[in-house]
């Protein structure tokens with residue numbers, strides 16, 4: 001299985017033209033030790049994400065933390081014969097051990113939506129969970145890269161930044177809101193609609209659609225005008241429908257699951273892609289670019305999702321928005337008030353509590 005995974009990753013990299021610089025990283029002796037911790041590891045996202053991180057040859061230690069249920073997940077995933085050593089940690093008294101020495105901490109802890117709820121409806125419960133987990137990160141692994149999955153991402157990332165500022169450990173280059181699922185959805189929906197060449201269609205990896213803004217409703221702004229390969233035959237109506245479907249992707253899953261939670265499997269896939277990109281960046285692989293919700297100055301808002309270049313210390317460069325269509329310009333202006341309010345809500349919560 002391991003060699004299968006390594007071969008798959010290598011061939012994906014080769015398709016991206018980056019194989020030669022990376023091949024050395026996958027030869028067993030030269031791969032650096034990297035510890036990844038998942039907080040909320042026994043949950044709907046946490047379990048498949050633990051599986052995918054166990055399959056990632058860049059991970060040497062995988063710490064699975066939750067308030068319950070991690071012993072079983074760790075025993076199960078730990079039997080897979082890949083590189084990462086797996087350990088389960090349960091309850092607050094074991095959180096420090098789970099975090100110590102972590103290079104990347106992924107946070108899918110918290111409650112998911114039910115039909116009829118917005119992501120912001122999760123704020124009251126998830127804000128406190130994120131705040132306490134980030135307090136522990138500041139104490140036990142202050143230099144780790146943090147991948148925030150818990151919703152509402154538009155507020156939980158600002159909460160994390162305030163907690164780290166209070167603790168004196170904030171490094172804006174290392175805090176990421178995970179918006180990769182929006183990109184994954186935009187690619188999937190675009191590939192289904194655009195008449196892109198079949199050869200490209202067969203490899204979703206070769207299709208790209210930047211998604212900017214935030215991670216809730218209209219704050220999710222896919223830039224189909226920049227999609228590659230170009231979908232020349234798309235009408236304005238097609239673009240509007242694709243944009244709406246991407247913005248409502250989470251709700252589509254929440255409704256289909258009818259009370260049994262939100263996206264877990266596609267989120268685990270997206271989370272694994274983003275964590276892998278962070279690990280490659282830390283390991284010095286060049287040209288790693290993913291969209292993420294980060295501290296930003298590309299608009300007047302203090303946090304914004306856009307393409308980000310990743311490197312040995314996290315963010316190397318927050319890339320600009322590039323040329324936008326009139327429809328995208330309008331979407332950008334429309335999303336700003338909601339995104340601003342969600343950011344301010346998170347900051348206020350962290351300052352007042």
Ligand SMILES: NC(=O)C1=CN([C@@H]2O[C@H](COP(=O)(O)OP(=O)(O)OC[C@H]3O[C@@H](n4cnc5c(N)ncnc54)[C@H](O)[C@@H]3O)[C@@H](O)[C@H]2O)C=CC1
Pocket residue numbers: 039040041042043044045046065066067068108109110111112113122126129133148149150151152153178179180181182215261262263264267
């Ligand atoms: N960023 C994104 O694109 C997405 C974000 N999400 C969000 O991810 C979060 C998790 O979703 P699911 O895994 O489906 O929920 P879930 O309820 O299945 O799992 C959450 C896990 O968090 C654990 N947990 C609760 N409090 C904790 C604490 N203090 N410390 C550690 N673990 C704790 C629970 O025990 C549970 O195992 C939700 O907030 C959801 O909205 C979901 C999909 C996409």
Ligand SMILES: O=C([O-])CC(=O)C(=O)O
Pocket residue numbers: 112113119151181249250251253254262263
């Ligand atoms: O919609 C939700 O509540 C979960 C989520 O963020 C997504 O699937 O994009």
